[in-house]
Amino acid sequence: MGVIVSIKPLLAVLITLLAAVLILFTGERNRNLREFWTLLASILKFSIVISMVPLILKGNVIEYTIISLTPGIALQFRVDSLGMFFGVLASFLWIITSVYSIGYVRSLDEHAQTRYFFNFALCLSAAMGIAFAGNLLTLFVFYEILTVATWPLVYHKETKGAVMAGRKYLVYTLTAGMAILFGTLLIYSITGTTDFRPGGFLSGHGSAGMLRFIFVILILGFGVKAAVMLLHEWLPSAMIAPTPVSALLHAVAVVKAGVFGCLKVVLYVFGPQLLHELNLWLVLAYFVSFTVIVSGMYALAQDNLKRRLAFSTINNLAIIIMGAAMLTPSGITGAIFHMGGHGFMKITLFFVAGAIYVKTRKENISELNGIGRQMPLTMGAFAIGAMGIAGLPPVCGFISKWYMALGTLEAHEVFFLFVLLISAMMDIAYFFPIIYNSFFKKCEEDVVVRFNEAPMMMVIPLMLTAILSIIIGIFPNAFFNFFNIASAAAGKILGVM
């Protein structure tokens, strides 16, 4: 295990930034060229990220220091297994989402497409920066960039509702940003550093009260983007954004950045040992288990498909944090793996919602009777995604939930096992009626139902992600050693214990 200095993490961040500039200057004049930049950047970015995987799997850490920001803190990238996992996930799904986006915005003839692709690229830059950040300040820098870059995507429709959703989003996330900033500053003032270390770096510093306070404000800060309940209001509102945005950002990049931040705080700043000493892990686990149950209930009550998906996202994000909060090898492995697995499955579901909207302009679940006969491929993918979210084999959700369930047992906390099981049952309750109605009920309108799918640029991506979720479910290591990366991260964090 060693430290390798390489510029690749920086390149992975900069390539999308460059693409964003090219997109902006190409503009509406040449749409194909503009979309070419997006696709080129996404493929290049993914290749750069993937080229780092073998090194990481050997247990190395890739480091690159850009510039010193303040004494003791540099703008620094340090890629380890957890960051790698998030990086691979976001950069891969960006390729698929780009293809889907092009299909989506062109079918709907959306306005302000340049702004849309520009901000999308900017978001991905920021997400990569978050994944590879070597310390809390670097993480915060990109976290705030992500906040601001996502805003135009939320208000994209520019209707009154969209503008209000945008404001709500900013109020929540900027306030959260201040909480994170304050926590970061407190950590810096008691330790003089903010460098992440597997297993934490805070033990031995500050008083217990101070540490508890820091933990609370950091978790609340990151919890806003992770949409932990009571801080989640912005996410269902933000569903007014175009569907590819909801798919990639509100199921993968932005919300997972929040979860990723929580994991970093739990595993790399405080660390298992200190959290056991301060007894904070149980507090955290109970806190998010509330979200797990309540968001499931909310999801049951939604009629708008995207809002139901949003509450399901909230539910899964909380499960990830809960799994990690168990602080056991299986729990952490399962949590990290679920970050990826949930990404694939939820993006499929959102893609489906977008495809239905593009084809039929329908957004509500009550209108979807019989849609499966018209769009069998799309709704088939939906069924796979929904099964996975509910944790049924052979979709990848099963593996991650299995490990998280094991984690609760390893921690001797059976309560959380029941939370997991109840939430899985609720998943079935709010997803399976949709599948049933769409295939087996008759459409109320008197139209001849025949095969009539959304454009191929949308159907292929969503089928691809659905198939991938099954493949990962059967061969967890098939996709760039996904599972090994996750368990390596868990091992490294707990190895210090």
Add this chain to the structure above:
Amino acid sequence: MIEQAPVLTVVIPLMFAFLTPLIGWGKKELCYPWMLLGLALSLVFSVITLLTVIGTGTVHYHLGGWLPPWGIEYTVDYLNAFVLVVVSFISFTAAVYSKRSVQKELSEKTAYFYTLFLLQITGFLGIVITGDLFNLYVFLEIASLAGYALIAMGEEGAPMASFKYVIMGTVGASFYLLGVGYLYMATGSLNIADLAGLLPELYGSKVILVAFTFLIVGVIIKMALFPLHGWLPGAYAKAPSSVSVLLAPLMTKVAAYVMIRIVFTVFKPYFSIEMFPITSILSWIAAAAVLYGAFMALAQTDLKKMLVYILLSEVGYLVLGIGLANRNGLTGTILHILNDAFMMVALFMIVGAIVYRCGTREISQFGNLHRRMPFTMAAFVIVGLSVVGIPPTCGFFSKWYLILGAIDARHWVFAGVLILSSLLNAILFFRVIEYAYIEPRDGHEEAGESMVVPREEAPLSMLVPILGVAAGVVLLGLLSGGIISTVIRFAIPTCF
């Protein structure tokens, strides 16, 4: 030549100022390049001065060869060399920018305008460079008198606003002069370094306490710290664009510099912190100023007025760092002198450009502005994010150090105030960005083609400085670590 750099920095704009009317008498168009030449030379010499200080330490320049404490001495250490470069750079930027707005707003008075403009800058530079309290007063008055006249040239209502400023400013200057007079009575010296040596024996004396109070109150009026800010909103909002571009970023920063000098150099820090706890009084006033400025800005519908109140809030930041009186707080203040000068000059330039093209400053009239002036508005977004404190722009880093200073001092209230003001600034700037960028689409949700708005970007002489400074805002953020470790670290009084 090199050893004359400190004095040349100040004398060149002064000489150029006296020659400007003659040139304007001959050919009006020549005034602008002539003034630019003077300021460029001054900028070069100020940079040379800074490099000399970094290379060899504090520079002492004795005017006319008269030795201190009798003669006037220019003492340039890290602190004022740094502020000197900030002032001369911002002045140069403001000068480049002034061309078109002066042509439009003041074409009759070009020569006089540039004369006063140069005198104003001479005043700022002199205040920063001098090592003599009375000489500082002289330059303060040069700057103020030039400022009164420049502001009075503005739009309707400007003479009245300027008159208010004359009264308040004169009171402030008199207070300062009284303070200097008392110090002279008690010690017989006006040289800052000399005074710093003589004063500690007299710290118990009432005369010294009164002198100290007069000095501080005088400076507070000049820098428009709440609650003695009454003259500033009217004066800066009504001044011609190119004047507010110069005054808004610099007057407050220069006054903040003078405050640091008085509180920590003329008087020993242990006097200002413990014997006469001016720092803790200042920090509470500053916290009030931060919030007052931000809340008042919320109530404005006119962009320039909003900026003026934000400026009041920024003055609060500067003084708060001084009031915290610890290493991180002062680092924050000194860094903020640089950062805020950049941010404010950029914002006032942008509002000037908008007025130049659209003739309005009402925020609600800004619809489609991002199509008419895409580059100007992009710069506005960047600088706005910096004022809010979004990393990696420079505004974030000043906040970082100020909050760190508040944490070090265990003043949680101030940390809370700083965070709250960031959020208020977020509301302020995102509101403007919303007006400028979002085109309401209710009624035609399935929008097709956007309406066609002709692009009318600001003229190049305005756009180039705006974009340059906006890029600078990001660069300064990324380089802040380097700036602190090469300059600011040494600019902080040694006892911290």
